[in-house]
Amino acid sequence: MTGPAGDPVALRSPAMVRFFDGVMQRQMRRAFRAVRVAEPGLPALPDDRPVVFFSNHPSWWDPAFYIVLSAALLPGRCSFGPMEARALERYRFMRRIGIFGIEPGTTSGAARLLRVGGHILSDPAHVLWLTAQGHFADPRTPVELQRGLSRLLSRAPQALAVPVALEYPFWSEKRPEALAAFGDAIPAAEATHERLEQALQDTANALAARAKARSPAAFDTILGGRVGVGGIYGGWSRLRARIRGRSYRPEHLPESGE
Structure with a gap:
């Protein structure tokens, strides 16, 4: 099957992905005290179904966090994600790590997300990471998702959708924590806009409670950073x-x- 123009599957380079994984791990080690995932961690995901991870969007660190999470938790999968086309033109090398360009807030951008996203999700070894809020928002504000996610999933009935909540709170160190929590997987056939939004809200609420408690014991530390x-x-x-x-x-x- 011929892929879409600028096909991220065809352009993706495993060598570039490995190199960039290392770059992002070093960046997050320097910037954060630790990178942590709330227990019980990633839900069980069958190998024969592609996955869409959809998250809130509290920071420009989110794509880097995706890369670190993917490398640590999904070593056997190929990850992809969208980026504003204008920004991608400045960082063209990112096409080699699974990033594809879209025009946010436009009809053509929505159409391209559906087209390219559907192509990616046709392979069960693939995962797609989306900042489904579509804009930066404080992690404690009510979750409001764009409707493109549910439309994409309606065209990929074999996929699973997994909510991911992200936060970057300061605890008792000079550097903040990078915290993530995963919710339960939702079959695409059941992924209405309302259910997706509520699932991410529930996951964000659970992460917020743990962030406020400031207990590393509630998390699995996947990357240690600088302390003091x-x-x-x-x-x-x-x-x-x-x-x-x-x-x-x-x-x-x-x-x-x-």
């Missing part, structure tokens, strides 16, 4: 530990969550 506050406070803490004859621990928040 640094600067004057960090220097003073290091000196105080030395004066007291204790080993210096830069982290404020132990992994036990105590």
Whole structure:
């Protein structure tokens, strides 16, 4: 079957994907204390069905988070995702890692998402990541999804839809946490706009409760980052530990969550 113009399946390079996985992992290690996934983690996904992961959109870090999650949790799958066409023209190399361009908020953009998304989801080894809100929004505001997601799923009856909530809260360190939570998989045949929206809202609410509790024990840490506050406070803490004859621990928040 001939793919659409600018077919991301044909353009995707496994070598480029591996390279970019490493780049994004290093970026998130530097920027965050840790990258964590709320327990029980990723729902069981059969190998014979493609998957659409749809999330809220709290930050420009979201696509990088997708890449890290995909590399850590879905090593046997090929991941794809849309990007504003104008921005993709500036970063053309991203076509080689499964990114395809669309024009957000336009009829042609919606049509291309349906066309390219349907093509991607024709293969059970593929997954599609979507910031289904379509615009940046605080993670604690009510979820409002664009209707293109349910339309896409109506054209891909073999697919499953999985809600993904994302947050980047500060706990007790200089750097924030990168937190994700997955909801239950929804068969495409049952994926009405209302059900998808409610599923993501429920997942976001559950993640918010855990984020507020600030307990690493409620999460699986898939990528450790830098710890400690640094600067004057960090220097003073290091000196105080030395004066007291204790080993210096830069982290404020132990992994036990105590």
